[in-house]
Amino acid sequence: MTPYPPLAGRTAVVTGAASGMGAATARLLAAQGASVALLARREDRLKELADEIAAAGGHALPVAADVTDQASVDAAAALVGARLGRVDLVVAAAGVMLPNPLDDGRVDEWTRMIDTNVTGVLRTVRAFTGDLVAAAAEGAAADLVTVSSIGAHVVFPNYAVYGATKAALTHLAASLRSELGPRDVRVTNIEPGLTDTELGTHVDNAQLGPDGQLGAMFEAIGPLAAEDVADLVGYVASRPRRVNLRQIVVLPTRQA
Numbered sequence: 001m002t003p004y005p006p007l008a009g010r011t012a013v014v015t016g017a018a019s020g021m022g023a024a025t026a027r028l029l030a031a032q033g034a035s036v037a038l039l040a041r042r043e044d045r046l047k048e049l050a051d052e053i054a055a056a057g058g059h060a061l062p063v064a065a066d067v068t069d070q071a072s073v074d075a076a077a078a079l080v081g082a083r084l085g086r087v088d089l090v091v092a093a094a095g096v097m098l099p100n101p102l103d104d105g106r107v108d109e110w111t112r113m114i115d116t117n118v119t120g121v122l123r124t125v126r127a128f129t130g131d132l133v134a135a136a137a138e139g140a141a142a143d144l145v146t147v148s149s150i151g152a153h154v155v156f157p158n159y160a161v162y163g164a165t166k167a168a169l170t171h172l173a174a175s176l177r178s179e180l181g182p183r184d185v186r187v188t189n190i191e192p193g194l195t196d197t198e199l200g201t202h203v204d205n206a207q208l209g210p211d212g213q214l215g216a217m218f219e220a221i222g223p224l225a226a227e228d229v230a231d232l233v234g235y236v237a238s239r240p241r242r243v244n245l246r247q248i249v250v251l252p253t254r255q256a
């Protein structure tokens with residue numbers, strides 16, 4: 001892993017911390033000395049991870065939250081503020097990927113993806129941007145990291161709505177940077193390719209899921225590990241305050 005200066009003194013919020021990239025990122029940030037609020041819906045998972053982090057000498061706060069629910073995100077932000085104080089590093093990793101042919105008309109899946117992957121990030125940004133701006137105004141490093149996807153750029157049949165949510169997120173991150181950069185808040189958008197996480201387990205289509213097309217892609221390409229993405233978050237957050245890695249595309253070596 002890349003050596004970088006420790007993140008002691010930083011206070012982080014990681015959404016999607018119950019599994020995959022979010023959990024790996026929370027582990028890494030805590031190991032580097034940050035206090036980390038763990039946000040996702042599965043509270044049991046968050047408590048387990050917080051215990052693991054504490055056993056390793058770190059500090060984490062499990063906070064059950066649903067990013068599709070503004071009141072839930074606001075309550076989480078209030079709890080984080082009360083328990084950990086001002087946040088200076090936000091990693092928005094919560095997301096869902098639900099591929100199906102467009103003409104199946106799965107409004108339920110479309111709504112869930114848009115509400116989680118796009119509006120969910122907006123809710124997170126709304127809840128924590130005040131902290132980031134205030135931290136930056138006092139001369140501290142302040143970071144917003146969004147987790148988009150290579151799917152923002154590449155067209156995959158049956159992934160139209162997922163790809164559209166990620167294209168929206170990539171655009172949103174660039175726009176946010178234009179608003180937050182002048183106030184010294186860094187915005188980094190990470191676009192991973194195929195990564196070994198729980199993401200594919202929610203696919204509601206046997207042909208497309210882990211026992212079908214997705215599984216075949218894992219076989220053929222070989223995925224990234226969630227820790228590879230976490231490593232990038234640790235790297236960007238530990239650069240000097242003047243340095244903002246704006247956009248990172250990270251793919252398994254064999255992925256086109």
Ligand SMILES: NC(=O)c1ccc[n+]([C@@H]2O[C@H](COP(=O)([O-])OP(=O)(O)OC[C@H]3O[C@@H](n4cnc5c(N)ncnc54)[C@H](OP(=O)(O)O)[C@@H]3O)[C@@H](O)[C@H]2O)c1
Binds near residue numbers: 120198
């Ligand atoms: N894996 C890949 O190949 C890949 C590639 C490119 C981009 N990505 C992106 O990477 C991000 C992380 O996904 P992952 O691959 O690490 O998959 P994952 O293991 O499924 O993690 C997704 C996380 O999001 C949380 N989440 C889902 N809905 C939520 C909600 N409504 N409110 C709060 N948390 C919610 C889940 O926890 P709960 O279910 O407990 O809420 C889980 O912790 C996603 O945005 C995904 O689109 C993944």
